[in-house]
Amino acid sequence: MTNQVTKSDEKTMDKKTFRKVFWRSFLLQGSWNYINGAGVGALYMILPFIRKLYPNPEDKPQRVSALKRGMAYFNITPAIAPFPMGIAASMEEQNKKLADFDPSSINAVKASLMGPLSGIGDSLFWGTIRVIAAGIGIGLAKAGNILGPILFLLIYNIPNLLARYYGLKYGYELGGDFIQKAYENGLLKIITKAAGILGMIMVGAMTYSTVTLKTILKFKMGSMTFNLQQILDQIMLGIIPLSVTLATFFLIRKKVSANKIILLMVVLSFVLSALKVF
Amino acid sequence: MTNQVTKSDEKTMDKKTFRKVFWRSFLLQGSWNYINGAGVGALYMILPFIRKLYPNPEDKPQRVSALKRGMAYFNITPAIAPFPMGIAASMEEQNKKLADFDPSSINAVKASLMGPLSGIGDSLFWGTIRVIAAGIGIGLAKAGNILGPILFLLIYNIPNLLARYYGLKYGYELGGDFIQKAYENGLLKIITKAAGILGMIMVGAMTYSTVTLKTILKFKMGSMTFNLQQILDQIMLGIIPLSVTLATFFLIRKKVSANKIILLMVVLSFVLSALKVF
Amino acid sequence: MTNQVTKSDEKTMDKKTFRKVFWRSFLLQGSWNYINGAGVGALYMILPFIRKLYPNPEDKPQRVSALKRGMAYFNITPAIAPFPMGIAASMEEQNKKLADFDPSSINAVKASLMGPLSGIGDSLFWGTIRVIAAGIGIGLAKAGNILGPILFLLIYNIPNLLARYYGLKYGYELGGDFIQKAYENGLLKIITKAAGILGMIMVGAMTYSTVTLKTILKFKMGSMTFNLQQILDQIMLGIIPLSVTLATFFLIRKKVSANKIILLMVVLSFVLSALKVF
Amino acid sequence: MLVPALWVALIMFVGNFSDCGMSDPMIRRPLVMSMLVGLALGDLRTGIMMGASLEVIFLGISGIGGAMPSDSMTGSIFGTAFAILNHQGVAVALSLAVPISLLAVFINQLVIFVRGLLLTFFEKYAEEDKPKAIERLQYLSIVGGPLVYALIGFLGIYLGSGSISALVHSIPQVIMNGLTVLGQMLPALGIALLLNMIYEKGNMIYLLLGFLLSCYLKLPIIAVALIGIILAVILSSIDKNILDVKNMTTSKKAAATEQNDDQDSLEEDFFND
Amino acid sequence: MLVPALWVALIMFVGNFSDCGMSDPMIRRPLVMSMLVGLALGDLRTGIMMGASLEVIFLGISGIGGAMPSDSMTGSIFGTAFAILNHQGVAVALSLAVPISLLAVFINQLVIFVRGLLLTFFEKYAEEDKPKAIERLQYLSIVGGPLVYALIGFLGIYLGSGSISALVHSIPQVIMNGLTVLGQMLPALGIALLLNMIYEKGNMIYLLLGFLLSCYLKLPIIAVALIGIILAVILSSIDKNILDVKNMTTSKKAAATEQNDDQDSLEEDFFND
Amino acid sequence: MLVPALWVALIMFVGNFSDCGMSDPMIRRPLVMSMLVGLALGDLRTGIMMGASLEVIFLGISGIGGAMPSDSMTGSIFGTAFAILNHQGVAVALSLAVPISLLAVFINQLVIFVRGLLLTFFEKYAEEDKPKAIERLQYLSIVGGPLVYALIGFLGIYLGSGSISALVHSIPQVIMNGLTVLGQMLPALGIALLLNMIYEKGNMIYLLLGFLLSCYLKLPIIAVALIGIILAVILSSIDKNILDVKNMTTSKKAAATEQNDDQDSLEEDFFND
Ligand SMILES: OC[C@H]1O[C@H](O)[C@@H](O)[C@@H](O)[C@@H]1O
Ligand SMILES: OC[C@H]1O[C@H](O)[C@@H](O)[C@@H](O)[C@@H]1O
Ligand SMILES: OC[C@H]1O[C@H](O)[C@@H](O)[C@@H](O)[C@@H]1O
Secondary structure: OOOOOOOHHHOOOOHHHHHHHHHHHHHOOOOOEOOOEOHHHHHHHHHHHHHHHOOOHHHHHHHHHHHHHHOOOEOOOHHHOHHHHHHHHHHHHHHHHOOOOOOHHHHHHHHHHHHHHHHHHHHHHHHHHHHHHHHHHHHHHHOOOOHHHHHHHHHHHHHHHHHHHHHHHHHHHHHHHHHHHHHHHOHHHHHHHHHHHHHHHHHHHHHHHHOOOOOOOEEEEOOEEEEHHHHHHHHOOOHHHHHHHHHHHHHHHOOOOHHHHHHHHHHHHHHHHHOOOO | OOOOOOOHHHOOOOHHHHHHHHHHHHHOOOOOEOOOEOHHHHHHHHHHHHHHHOOOHHHHHHHHHHHHHHOOOEOOOHHHOHHHHHHHHHHHHHHHHOOOOOOHHHHHHHHHHHHHHHHHHHHHHHHHHHHHHHHHHHHHHOOOOOHHHHHHHHHHHHHHHHHHHHHHHHHHHHHHHHHHHHHHHOHHHHHHHHHHHHHHHHHHHHHHHHOOOOOOOEEEEOOEEEEHHHHHHHHOOOHHHHHHHHHHHHHHHOOOOHHHHHHHHHHHHHHHHHOOOO | OOOOOOOHHHOOOOHHHHHHHHHHHHHOOOOOEOOOEOHHHHHHHHHHHHHHHOOOHHHHHHHHHHHHHHOOOEOOOHHHOHHHHHHHHHHHHHHHHOOOOOOHHHHHHHHHHHHHHHHHHHHHHHHHHHHHHHHHHHHHHOOOOOHHHHHHHHHHHHHHHHHHHHHHHHHHHHHHHHHHHHHHHOHHHHHHHHHHHHHHHHHHHHHHHHOOOOOOOEEEEOOEEEEHHHHHHHHOOOHHHHHHHHHHHHHHHOOOOHHHHHHHHHHHHHHHHHOOOO | OHHHHHHHHHHHHHHHHHHHHOOOOOOOOHHHHHHHHHHHOOOHHHHHHHHHHHHHHHOOOOOHHHOOOOOHHHHHHHHHHHHHHOOOOHHHHHHHHHHHHHHOHHHHHHHHHHHHHOHHHHHHHHHOOOHHHHHHHHHHHHHHHHHHHHHHHHHHHHHHHHHHHHHHHHOOHHHHHHHHHHHHHHHHHHHHHHHHHHOOOOOHHHHHHHHHHHHOOOOOHHHHHHHHHHHHHHHHHHHHHHHHHHHHHHHHHHHHOOOOOHHHHHHHHHHHO | OHHHHHHHHHHHHHHHHHHHOOOOOOOOOHHHHHHHHHHHOOOHHHHHHHHHHHHHHHOOOOOHHHOOOOOHHHHHHHHHHHHHHOOOOHHHHHHHHHHHHHHOHHHHHHHHHHHHHOHHHHHHHHHOOOHHHHHHHHHHHHHHHHHHHHHHHHHHHHHHHHHHHHHHHHOOHHHHHHHHHHHHHHHHHHHHHHHHHHOOOOOHHHHHHHHHHHHOOOOOHHHHHHHHHHHHHHHHHHHHHHHHHHHHHHHHHHHHOOOOOHHHHHHHHHHHO | OHHHHHHHHHHHHHHHHHHHHOOOOOOOOHHHHHHHHHHHOOOHHHHHHHHHHHHHHHOOOOOHHHOOOOOHHHHHHHHHHHHHHOOOOHHHHHHHHHHHHHHOHHHHHHHHHHHHHOHHHHHHHHHOOOHHHHHHHHHHHHHHHHHHHHHHHHHHHHHHHHHHHHHHHHOOHHHHHHHHHHHHHHHHHHHHHHHHHHOOOOOHHHHHHHHHHHHOOOOOHHHHHHHHHHHHHHHHHHHHHHHHHHHHHHHHHHHHOOOOOHHHHHHHHHHHO
């Protein structure tokens, strides 16, 4: 494509900026909401980098675009966030250096990675590491041992911190160059697809383990009492969690807002539990 | 290929003909035998359609070909039959309208679909819906409740009727145009292959659940009694059902008639059970 | 490629030579060691064939190359060995007859096949047939019945001999022609890859069943006793066998000799068992 | 015994007719047949309950590929009828239903055999452009089988449970064992016929997969089906991708050289690989 | 009650802040929160032990996709505090923690709602090139939520367990049941939001696969993950092979004809298929 | 003790020879060795029964990749011989067989080491076109190992079970534990050597798959093998399809441009991807 390879020492992300971005990554979920996710937090996180990239007053137009780009919808397992943000930073840098760079690819890459990575990250951090850490912590804490909570925090946060630090580092290093090429020759598509497959599988497994709805409906016919859950289990295990999740997903695809869905769920929960369905 | 698209209102399958074909579909297995399967029934089923397509005495040559084509070997889970028959009807219609249409593709499509669809259909209707319906029905009937047989019939026949009605409808609508194109650009091959994969998997599962032969052969060596079935289970579970099924399949491939195989099975059953093998 | 097809009756491997090679195949592991595997044995095995191929004193240069080629590193489940050796013999023959034959492909083929075939062969002969034969033999021998050891040997060696005989036969017949073509048009790559996939799966399964290390480490925290193996099982079943095997594999990749690894294992075993880790 | 015999004949007719003439809506299953027998013979409740017991026994019996491992309908009808007529319990119903259903397999094979003989006529009518004749013969063929069954039903009851049960009990054990084994073996024919329809070079491996899933992992059929769907979708999307590249290649080829018979050879590829 | 109320307010602040301002390092989990409450109220050991019991109950609660099925933090803090202050046991702590955590879900939703309102300002500041203003508002937003929680913590303790527990016990059973069902249903929202991020045409099938693996084969999440990795690697290596052939084709095409917009159409292919 | 010692020496010879000189037809397994010892020492029945017990213990021991985790042959021969000679039971046989088999691992390693030294000669003879010399050295190498074993067998019995068992019992427990752990660890070497032969970039993932199938789904090896076959067939048929398209592309390319070195680069592709 182009031969203007940026040498390592010319990189905008010097040690100091790296450190700033790293620490700011912890404030990622600061303004989290259903409309923008952690988009504001993502912008806040790379602000020092953007400042370094466009330090002068005359860079205002580019800086403003970078700011606006930076706060697009973004939602991801927090521990994983630094990785795509490192990539984004590196692409911002390339965007400045290369004339033929398409800035819209920055958010395209962020958006295509955040989903799959969250699928994997959530089940890894929420589903696996947290549960193991809790298992060990609970064992100790039951006996009143203060090592319980302490080990719990350590076991969870060591991988958490490592993922953050190396995620940012390798994300930035890998970043622009590689991703840009991968984007162009179709490899990124494959990587994203693979991550998406893995993510989907993880989310499928999580659906079963986190949505625990079971019907308690019983109906009588003649002298027999029927237990609906048993009949459903015979047809397909876990059919309620799967249906409820897919129905919710369907509402989201139909652009029903999360707030409305929550309201709906509140109503449904009360009505159905009053009717002894759940 | 061609731009002569048939408009919906020109379609031969008007409401009345559709209704006729639909009702006739229930007589599909009327002349069922091992040589022709339900081929005669298939012809009987679309006869009203063929009459509508070639109403005049001067259409005789085409009508005769259609009649002969229509009674080729055909065997399929009855509930699924209307779908490929709908496709076939639609292709007959195209065959009349388009000069460059290859009529042999009609039976090619029917033949390539019926196998995979039966594999799926048998395990769905015979293996799943029927078993669930019976489970519920038996529960009620045990207590002498007449809802038992009634619910049994309802649970089975609602999907049965829906599959028939929409099968015929979508088969016909999808029919010619789509299938013909899919046939030409290779997509049909993929669809059939996919259905075949699924069908094969279902048939494999059914082999284990419907062929229940177990050997009762025991032999003594020194002071030990050996139970052959246990040894076989150690080598591979279900080796007898699988071998017997594959051996039968092998005979069929070798063009041994079903009648002869039945005879062979009768003989084998008596001999082997007399020898205390089974 | 070339039309000089060797007719069956011209083949170097006449009945007598075949018999010689077949019997010699039993001495394959005669000089087995970690550096050369059964390479010497492989050469010894096809020596009669090489002699027949290059009988005259003036063939010395070719004979010497064949001898040197023949004793390259070779290691394989013994029962499977005759198959690739048959292929190799056939390729040696082609090498003599065809001017444009690349002799390096002979060892390339041997090397690429021996791994996958061993993966499959070891789990088939070591893991399955031997275990079944032992199961039956032990049952009889327990009661002091001499049929125990005899049946054990028979059940193992009938497949063993069949694999050897037909392996050599079909290996040689398939050999040169087919393999050479498969090599050229890329099919051999696919076959080897497929065998490698299967081999890897088998080796994975064997890793779990043959490496049985479990930690007995317990540590106390507060009033609680922790059982490390239980914690590890929660993280991932079989993590110790898998790690130890992969670590050993890593050492081999780093060209650490098998002798050194054995020494290391001796040391580790004593130290870790003294420390009550294992 | 005339009236009950007529009723049973009717039920035999309806049951068998429901297979040929109604595409087998499961009317011929024990659950329904026994109820009808109960209704006809004046003890609905007993009929229903016997139907439940018989359905449990014959649940494993299906009619895949046209092979019928055991004629659960005939067995159930006779078993229920005799038990009700003689005021006996479920045990007796079962003890008759099972052997009768094994014996009755032969009736079904006979009917199928005869239907095969009609084919020559059907073919002749098609050749001679006589659709009406085809329809008439089809109707005949459809009622023929049920009539045979009706006759057997009538005779069986009219002759009385005594003679039938004498007949059944006179059958030596070795024959009954043979029939039982036959009943376990016949489904293999159904499966094999079905297999023959699906079989294509290279897809046998999936049969093994389905077998393993149900045999070693003990998965219920619905889970096997879902896994099968997943696999089929994955593999066909791969095939689709390859096909796209293939078409891309071919279209370029076609563009580069002149429009030759590549298209045809491509088609052939699809149907050969 | 002033001092304990202030302590609990602080713990509420820290707990909630750890989510927004520290990327949720699990400080807000019962195991840690109850320990801190114990420490603050002078009975560390009891706090730790109650934390263990509460953690067991709330283990299934995660916050995927931002949906919080039950506010385990608030419930745990109040439950532990009241139990310690009133010298009562774990049973009482649990009996308060569970209903409170269900009720407190609404506070969280409110905070999230308000944060959504701030978006207009953030957008304005970006447009006007005011990074400093963005930072300030982000800080405000980060401390805002925790302050609300702190206030609730303060009031709850200050008003006393009596009134809180009166409040809790005055809630009719039907409401509590409804809240429980809500707590089981809300995770579906989290999963669905996550799904919405991952979803692409054609990959829904893998959701089903993961579901089946965990549901029918009872595989733990780590085994599902490993199987997922294996599958993803296999499929992407196939995709890679196809891509290579595709690129080979394309490059040849480019070489044969002149450099036209093939490249673009190729790109499009990648993003459409 | 001379006659029994000679017999045992012979059995040791035969057992070890069967590995190098007969391609290991399982003669050296406890089931066979103990029987031979029983036969030679006049108590066939006891020998057979001890063989059964020892085989159970050593069933897990295989010799994959040349690594021998525990020399079950030597252990079994000595254990059985001592038990029979001293008229003692299975318990004593086992208590000797297990430690001896662990110790004897070192003999095997020594023999293998020495055989490695012969390689220089083999290479020299090949270079000098001396096939006869190669054969002679091979024969020597084949009988060498068994002779060492025979000697050990002779000495062991001749010196008497007293001294051997004294030796065995003088070994401190910590050493025995170490040997046991070594016996559990050595198979990893065998597997790793085998792995090294199969390993190719990208196929490590299948190792994991096999591991998972046997570890989490508890499938027996035969079921794993069948699943492996299914997968290998599916994947290679996909590869075949891709290869066909590739060849199609290449042949067209070759037709369009002149016959250049594409073919070679294609070959390279196959061996790199
Ligand atoms: O197997 C396909 C099909 O074959 C025959 O037509 C009958 O046995 C049907 O019940 C079955 O569904
Ligand atoms: O699901 C992705 C992500 O969504 C939100 O940001 C939070 O709930 C996180 O905890 C979660 O990891
Ligand atoms: O692993 C392959 C092969 O390696 C060595 O040659 C021996 O251990 C054999 O028993 C084994 O089959």
